[in-house]
Amino acid sequence: MNLAEIRKDYQSRILDETTVLSDPVAQFLQWMDEAVKSEVEEPTAMHLATVGADGRPSGRMVLLKGVENGGFVFFTNYDSQKGRELAQNPYAALTFFWPELERQVRIEGRVRRLSREESVRYFESRPVESRWGAYASPQSRVVSGRAWLDDAYRQATERHPNGPPCPENWGGFVLLAESFEFWQGRQGRMHDRLKFLDGKIVRLAP
Numbered sequence: 050m051n052l053a054e055i056r057k058d059y060q061s062r063i064l065d066e067t068t069v070l071s072d073p074v075a076q077f078l079q080w081m082d083e084a085v086k087s088e089v090e091e092p093t094a095m096h097l098a099t100v101g102a103d104g105r106p107s108g109r110m111v112l113l114k115g116v117e118n119g120g121f122v123f124f125t126n127y128d129s130q131k132g133r134e135l136a137q138n139p140y141a142a143l144t145f146f147w148p149e150l151e152r153q154v155r156i157e158g159r160v161r162r163l164s165r166e167e168s169v170r171y172f173e174s175r176p177v178e179s180r181w182g183a184y185a186s187p188q189s190r191v192v193s194g195r196a197w198l199d200d201a202y203r204q205a206t207e208r209h210p211n212g213p214p215c216p217e218n219w220g221g222f223v224l225l226a227e228s229f230e231f232w233q234g235r236q237g238r239m240h241d242r243l244k245f246l247d248g249k250i251v252r253l254a255p
């Protein structure tokens with residue numbers, strides 16, 4: 050397989066200064082709505098980049114669970130690698146990619162924890178299997194094997210047959226956006242890129 054020969058030309062849509070919404074959060078929500086309606090696989094999946102005290106970046110996918118007052122909400126284990134890195138350095142970057150729409154959105158900003166009440170409220174709305182899983186899993190720690198995980202999950206179901214309490218080290222983060230970039234794939238790699246920064250919209254070269 051020659052990866053260098055895999056190419057796709059983007060040509061279905063354009064993004065320009067005359068039609069982009071002046072509020073980047075509204076623009077994001079419009080694109081998210083279109084991604085959901087287009088039945089994009091996992092439209093709320095986003096890449097989250099963090100940088101710990103050692104200055105080295107790390108990335109992983111998480112799910113966007115809401116946009117509240119311009120903040121982008123996701124949930125995780127606070128003792129995981131991302132949780133520890135965000136405690137050391139509260140700046141993060143989110144990236145969405147919706148291939149069916151030939152669109153990417155980049156969002157950067159500062160992250161803070163949600164309140165315990167908000168985290169518990171969301172935790173309790175999750176399916177019980179996800180709650181047992183979050184309760185049983187010491188996310189990002191090395192474990193001895195699959196059997197250890199299966200046993201931890203089984204113990205959680207036996208100890209809390211009606212569902213476990215929200216672990217103290219589990220909850221939400223909200224990223225308060227400082228910049229946005231909307232990317233629309235175009236023909237010949239001459240993509241549209243509009244960046245919102247400090248109240249201005251600028252066009253970036255592709």
Ligand SMILES: Cc1cc2nc3c(=O)[nH]c(=O)nc-3n(C[C@H](O)[C@H](O)[C@H](O)COP(=O)(O)O)c2cc1C
Binds near residue numbers: 094109110112113188
């Ligand atoms: C599509 C997708 C969605 C995910 N959503 C979440 C999420 O919302 N929260 C979470 O903690 N992990 C989520 N994960 C798992 C993370 O990518 C990652 O494996 C885990 O959070 C541990 O990351 P860390 O060791 O960097 O902290 C998701 C994975 C995928 C592929």
